[in-house]
Amino acid sequence: MGQAVLQIEGLRVSFRIRGNYYSAVDGVSLAVHRNEVLAIVGESGCGKSALALSVMGLHDPVKTRLEGSVLFEGADLLALDRRELNRFRGRKIGMIFQDPQSALNPLMTAGRQIGEALDYHTTLSAAQKKRRTLELLRMVGIEEAEAVGGRYPHELSGGLRQRVMIAIAIACEPALMIADEPTTALDVTIQAQIMDLLKELQRQTGAGIMLITHDMGVVAEMADRVAVMYGGELVETADATTLFERPLHPYTRSLLKSIPSLQAPDERLHVIRGMVPPLHLMPTSGCRFQSRIDWIPVSAHEERPQLREVEPGHWVRCTCYREFALAGNDSS
Numbered sequence: 001m002g003q004a005v006l007q008i009e010g011l012r013v014s015f016r017i018r019g020n021y022y023s024a025v026d027g028v029s030l031a032v033h034r035n036e037v038l039a040i041v042g043e044s045g046c047g048k049s050a051l052a053l054s055v056m057g058l059h060d061p062v063k064t065r066l067e068g069s070v071l072f073e074g075a076d077l078l079a080l081d082r083r084e085l086n087r088f089r090g091r092k093i094g095m096i097f098q099d100p101q102s103a104l105n106p107l108m109t110a111g112r113q114i115g116e117a118l119d120y121h122t123t124l125s126a127a128q129k130k131r132r133t134l135e136l137l138r139m140v141g142i143e144e145a146e147a148v149g150g151r152y153p154h155e156l157s158g159g160l161r162q163r164v165m166i167a168i169a170i171a172c173e174p175a176l177m178i179a180d181e182p183t184t185a186l187d188v189t190i191q192a193q194i195m196d197l198l199k200e201l202q203r204q205t206g207a208g209i210m211l212i213t214h215d216m217g218v219v220a221e222m223a224d225r226v227a228v229m230y231g232g233e234l235v236e237t238a239d240a241t242t243l244f245e246r247p248l249h250p251y252t253r254s255l256l257k258s259i260p261s262l263q264a265p266d267e268r269l270h271v272i273r274g275m276v277p278p279l280h281l282m283p284t285s286g287c288r289f290q291s292r293i294d295w296i297p298v299s300a301h302e303e304r305p306q307l308r309e310v311e312p313g314h315w316v317r318c319t320c321y322r323e324f325a326l327a328g329n330d331s332s
């Protein structure tokens with residue numbers, strides 16, 4: 001594994017809801033290394049975006065309490081003020097969101113927005129900037145760079161908008177890229193192209209990538225390492241091969257079952273019964289997933305389940321998975 005570009009320690013992100021604070025991220029520690037794709041997976045509502053936004057300092061400071069530390073190039077991002085944070089954001093840390101529409105400025109052409117990213121952070125001449133803008137558009141697979149650069153976001157297809165957003169994110173060759181469900185809104189062909197593109201960019205720049213997704217198929221394609229999140233906590237982390245070969249936590253196993261099978265594409269997708277509870281209903285003791293696996297007796301869950309390293313680099317929370325393996329019944 002390369003050097004860590006991002007080191008998150010004991011991160012807790014709590015939102016104020018009607019006077020009380022509830023933690024959407026509850027004590028997460030993880031690292032992203034150079035040349036690595038770390039996938040963060042979990043169903044909707046598990047705290048993945050709350051985690052990503054805290055790295056970028058994009059939470060509403062009035063309603064959000066942040067605890068722990070987020071180390072990037074020796075600085076704790078949580079301790080920086082907005083101005084200091086801007087030195088990192090967009091330059092050394094590139095961010096790709098699910099919805100390019102909301103990340104792009106509707107009043108500015110694609111080319112100008114890329115130019116502005118370059119403007120803000122580098123000292124290129126106008127001609128150099130123009131050249132670099134076209135180069136970036138071609139890097140993200142846009143052949144007609146000149147034409148596309150001259151268009152406004154609403155004149156572009158979803159796939160092109162996504163590519164423009166990626167071009168902006170990589171404009172300054174960030175050491176870290178955070179991609180939060182980058183292709184969820186796109187069709188599978190474009191999704192595959194964009195994933196290839198991210199891999200290729202990583203080969204060229206050595207960036208570390210934090211890839212957030214609820215799609216285990218994307219994880220299988222892309223990830224070097226996987227962190228599985230449930231109810232604001234990590235429940236399992238391992239390198240991708242280990243996780244797919246020897247998943248231990250019942251939640252991870254359930255997620256893996258939700259991958260559509262190539263052999264039987266018509267087979268109904270396995271869906272995990274129930275839903276991620278809202279923050280104020282999250283269980284406060286025992287395994288947080290226990291309410292969704294009632295065939296494991298409550299006595300099998302620990303009171304305060306901790307992440308433990310069960311083999312080198314493979315961490316699992318809660319010992320309930322042992323019971324789970326005995327039960328041999330993970331379908332609902």
Ligand SMILES: Nc1ncnc2c1ncn2[C@@H]1O[C@H](COP(=O)(O)OP(=O)(O)O)[C@@H](O)[C@H]1O
Pocket residue numbers: 015016017024042043044045046047048049050051277278279
């Ligand atoms: N700004 C906010 N204020 C209050 N609750 C929030 C806010 N953002 C997210 N949440 C809640 O935090 C939990 C985690 O949300 P999120 O991080 O968006 O999950 P994910 O990205 O994994 O789908 C959810 O229960 C969500 O409703």
Ligand SMILES: [Mg+2]
Pocket residue numbers: 048049050180181
């Ligand atoms: Mg999200």
